[in-house]
Amino acid sequence: MKINWFKYSAPMNFYPLAGKLIPLFWIAAIVLIAGGLYWGFFKTADILNDQKQYYRIIYVHVASAWMAMWLYAVMVFWAMLGLVFNTRLSYMLASATAITGTMMTIIALATGAIWGKTSWGTYWDWDPKLTTFLILLFVYIGYIALQSAIDDVRRSDKASALLALVGLALVPIIYYAVNCPDPTQCASLHQESSLKRVESNILIGMLVTTLGFWMYSFATTLMRARIIVLERERSTTWVSKLPEVLSGVNDPDKGAKS
Amino acid sequence: MIEFFSMGGFGVFIWSAMGIALTLMVLEPVSLMIKRRSVLKQIKRTKRLEARKNRD
Numbered sequence: 217m218k219i220n221w222f223k224y225s226a227p228m229n230f231y232p233l234a235g236k237l238i239p240l241f242w243i244a245a246i247v248l249i250a251g252g253l254y255w256g257f258f259k260t261a262d263i264l265n266d267q268k269q270y271y272r273i274i275y276v277h278v279a280s281a282w283m284a285m286w287l288y289a290v291m292v293f294w295a296m297l298g299l300v301f302n303t304r305l306s307y308m309l310a311s312a313t314a315i316t317g318t319m320m321t322i323i324a325l326a327t328g329a330i331w332g333k334t335s336w337g338t339y340w341d342w343d344p345k346l347t348t349f350l351i352l353l354f355v356y357i358g359y360i361a362l363q364s365a366i367d368d369v370r371r372s373d374k375a376s377a378l379l380a381l382v383g384l385a386l387v388p389i390i391y392y393a394v395n396c397p398d399p400t401q402c403a404s405l406h407q408e409s410s411l412k413r414v415e416s417n418i419l420i421g422m423l424v425t426t427l428g429f430w431m432y433s434f435a436t437t438l439m440r441a442r443i444i445v446l447e448r449e450r451s452t453t454w455v456s457k458l459p460e461v462l463s464g465v466n467d468p469d470k471g472a473k474s
Numbered sequence: 475m476i477e478f479f480s481m482g483g484f485g486v487f488i489w490s491a492m493g494i495a496l497t498l499m500v501l502e503p504v505s506l507m508i509k510r511r512s513v514l515k516q517i518k519r520t521k522r523l524e525a526r527k528n529r530d
Contacts, residue, residue, distance in 0.1 A: 253492075266482025273488055276495040319498055327491040334487050432499060439506045443513055450517050461517055 225303050227445045228454045234438040241435035248428030252279075256421025263415055270334035273327055274418065279426040281324035283433055284352065285387055287317035291359075292384045295377035305441075307373035308448065310380065311363055312441035316433050318356040325349060336405055344393035345406035348386060355383035369448065 224230050256275045264271055291313040298306035328346065329339040340346065359376050366372035394406050411419060449455050456462075481488050 269482035270484040270487055272481070273491045276491060280495065316502065319502055323495045323498055326494045330487050330491045330494075334484055436502050436506060439503065439510070443506065443510050446510075446513050446517065450520070455517065456521055460514055461521065 225301075225305050227305050227308070227449050228452075230305055231442055231445050231458075234442050238435055238438050238442075241431050241438065245428050245431035245435055248424055248431060250428075252421050252423075252425030252428055255424060256418065260415075260417045260421065263417060270331060271418070273331040273334075274414075275422050275425045277324060277327040277331055278422050279429040280320045280327065281349070282426055283429045284317055284320040284324050284349075285390060286430075287313050287320060287433055287437075288352065288356070288380075288383070288387060291317060292380050295380045298373060299377050299381075304448070305445075307377065308444045309437070309441050310377065311360075311373075312437045312444055313433075314356060314359050314363075315440060316436045318353065318360065320429070320433070321349070321353045321356055325353065332405075341405055343405040345390065348390045348393050352383075352386050352390060355379075355386060359383070 224233060253275055256272060260272075291310050294306045294310035294313065297303065298310060325346075328349075332341065332346075333339050359380055362379055363372050363376040366375060407413075414422065446455060479485050479489070
């Protein structure tokens with residue numbers, strides 16, 4: 217079967233498809249997050265002694281931190297696609313991804329601070345990983361702010377896409393902030409991000425939760441993208457023929473007094 | 475049970491981390507549903523006004 221992907225680059229075709237996919241992503245997200253956390257809390261009881269219990273923050277911390285960086289890359293991908301092919305939907309998806317990405321960054325920073333308090337004795341330190349991650353939050357906020365600061369949709373899409381592209385430099389910097397090629401040159405409180413160092417049962421909990429966070433990101437991004445589509449395409453005929461719009465419009469006198 | 479929630483004395487930290495994540499991840503979809511409803515309402519109102527204008 218050959219799928220014509222370009223068909224779905226039209227908001228008119230994307231909108232109903234996304235509507236069908238959203239519930240599926242929600243089911244997957246809830247099952248995976250619940251399953252991952254269950255495994256992480258109940259199947260690892262004998263692995264962590266009481267002094268190490270705080271390690272369980274890893275499930276939400278790593279999941280949200282990975283998503284924060286991954287969604288940034290996804291956002292840049294859509295922004296680039298928009299710049300190259302000038303497709304409206306790509307820009308809409310880019311801006312829909314930004315807010316979920318921002319939220320994941322906030323979760324990662326907050327849970328990281330709590331974890332820091334338990335293992336390093338401090339909520340915050342100007343460690344390379346933490347600092348670059350804070351800058352990632354500012355870049356996300358900058359992208360959203362820039363987009364809402366320019367009234368003309370086409371211009372705001374292009375300008376914010378360029379900002380997103382420049383900010384992409386941060387992603388490898390965040391990665392190398394701890395996986396330093398020469399440990400004598402960069403001292404870091406934050407531990408190296410190496411999957412080999414995580415015990416396998418904890419790793420299962422962490423990876424399944426991460427997958428759940430990913431499905432969650434799909435669900436919320438598609439939900440937001442559908443809202444953006446409605447807002448931007450409101451004057452088109454296909455929007456006015458949508459069942460959710462038609463109900464309540466057929467009777468012109470309804471709400472006439474309001 | 476109490477032992478489980480106290481998490482070796484780290485309960486406050488662990489559950490507040492889980493709580494922050496959960497709260498934000500519930501608030502986001504709820505705010506999206508509210509937003510969608512208000513956008514649909516606005517579109518409908520515009521369409522009704524148009525329909526009325528065309529009829530008169």
